[in-house]
Amino acid sequence: MSIKRISIALAAAAGVVLLAASPAFAGNAHFIDHHTGASLSGTSLVVSFKEAGLESGSVETVTASAHLMAMYQCINNGGSNPADPKKTTVDSEVSQSGQFTANKNGQLVGSLMLATPAAASVLDCPNGQKAMLTAGTWSSIELTDETSGAWTAIDGTFSFGAPVGHGHK
Template sequence: MRIQNVFTAIAATAGAAVLAAAPAFASGSPHFINNLTKVTSADLTSITVAFKEAGLESGSVETITVTAHLEATYQCVNRGGHNPDDPKKTVISGDYSKSGEFTAARNGNVTGSLTVTAPAASSVLDCPSGQTSVHTVSTWSNVSVTDADTSATVSVAGTYSFGKPVD
């Protein structure tokens, strides 16, 4: 009779341990909080997006990516700050992104920000002697935030334009 009580006690303890551990392995429904995921700054050369994702497992490491579409103009400018008579310019259009790893807090939330930058003018346009490649116009649009580990994603509304062509 004593052996049966020992086995019952072991089984009850094991069951309780499994039930107690279950919340540590459970995760909610990962999602970005819309009103806390937004563009916090933008200018000619970069756009910064702050975000908050909830419903994650405490301590999980999430790979989060901010992507933005950029249309930008780069021009050759002379020493006088003008575009020469034979203007040389390049317009680029494409999606640019920045990724980072973030660890979920005990409450299952990740809060952070990432900055996407435009290509450097010198890497886009090669100018003749006496002229400098200058990034003159940018429009950032179609901004999104994605968690590669959970597939949670959110779009951030807005279009952000800066600069003007050099004459």
């Protein structure tokens, strides 16, 4: 056997060993629609998901984002707003990220919670009144895997509460 043939055979054998030793890379990352959704937990939005097509053991950074429209009001001790109500509306994008590890099948399952801002951080009420989150709606919900590039939108809007009525209690 010539030296050239031996060199080619050794190179081919080394290539086979390297390919067999490296982990499989799926390369088709995607969120599975029927395992991905959102729900309310009080006033917070919980976004649950399942992603597939990932490399086994890969660590993925997933971000959930949504639009929040929320009303905060000053409420008196009787449970109503005063005749001259003080209120404000928050109209903003909220997001939360987390790191998740794909299992041996290249899948990950997780959830992220988007919280409303604390009432006291949004509205300053006069003495005898307290700031309260009274109503809100989450919409335009999206999930993005910052690592793999997978993305999906979640249909629906999720509303909570109702504005407190005016009165002199």
